[in-house]
Amino acid sequence: MIDLLSAVLIIVGLFFYFAGTVGLLRLPDTLCRLHAVTKADNLGLGLLVFGLLLQLNDPFSMLKLLLIWVLVLGASAAGGQLIARHVQHERGESR
Numbered sequence: 001m002i003d004l005l006s007a008v009l010i011i012v013g014l015f016f017y018f019a020g021t022v023g024l025l026r027l028p029d030t031l032c033r034l035h036a037v038t039k040a041d042n043l044g045l046g047l048l049v050f051g052l053l054l055q056l057n058d059p060f061s062m063l064k065l066l067l068i069w070v071l072v073l074g075a076s077a078a079g080g081q082l083i084a085r086h087v088q089h090e091r092g093e094s095r
Helices: 002-026 030-053 059-091
Strands: none
Touching: 002 030, 030 059
């Protein structure tokens, strides 16, 4: 049962990665693309991590996997903010 749940979480996570990639390729402007990629990839990574956590027995490995997820979430948020500010600056918009 745990293997099935793990497989479902991983497959759904991969679907969100695919949806983010499609959004990146098909949406019209930078901010829409940024929104699609950050939301979909963060959710996809979370589902992948939880699917993989179900397969691990070692608490240290689980902690490392969760730490990687948290660090990627932080990097994604910071990178998205920097890109959005740059786009606004290039367009001449105020904050």
